[in-house]
Amino acid sequence: MVVRRRLRAILFPLALYCLSGAAGSYFLWHAVNDERGLHANANYELQIKSLQTQVDEKEKERRAWERRIALLSGRAIDRDMLDEEARARLGRVDKDDLIVFLKPNADAPPASATP
Template sequence: MVIRRRLRAIFFPLFLYCVSGAAAGYFVWHALNGERGLKANDEHQARIAQLHGQLDALKAESATWRRRIDLVNGAIVDRDLLDEQARVVLGRADKNDLVVMLPSK
């Protein structure tokens, strides 16, 4: 009887500590590695930063194109830009242009 009480007094708290430690470990592991954990949050923040960089690049490109379109479609047409675009589309060169022919490989 005395041995049984002594074993119960030792093993029962030990068992409770192990169960509570396992439960705490489970929640800590999922807080770090789960699909909504800290590591996933860091990955999401890195992806958001990457997408913001792409968005800024696309906004800059859009602004460039808007400026070029405004130069051609505006009330005052930029003659140099219009001439450049016409030459590109028609495949022509002006008599004052220097044309360099590169050999094809």
């Protein structure tokens, strides 16, 4: 009888401590590693920085296109820009343009070779 009481007096609080420790560690692990935990905040910060750099690059590209469009529209049209754009779209060259013909790759077989 006395042994059971002492054993129960030792094991019952020990079991409660183990159970509460397991529950606490479960909630602590999820507070750190879950989708809304502390590690998720660091991942979100990295994603925000990455997306911010992409936004900055796209903003620079947009400003460059706006500058080019402003040169082609409005009251004062930049003739060089208009000429360059027209030649690029039509596939034409000017009589003063220098044309450079490049040799085909030595690795690639000639296009007009017949066996």
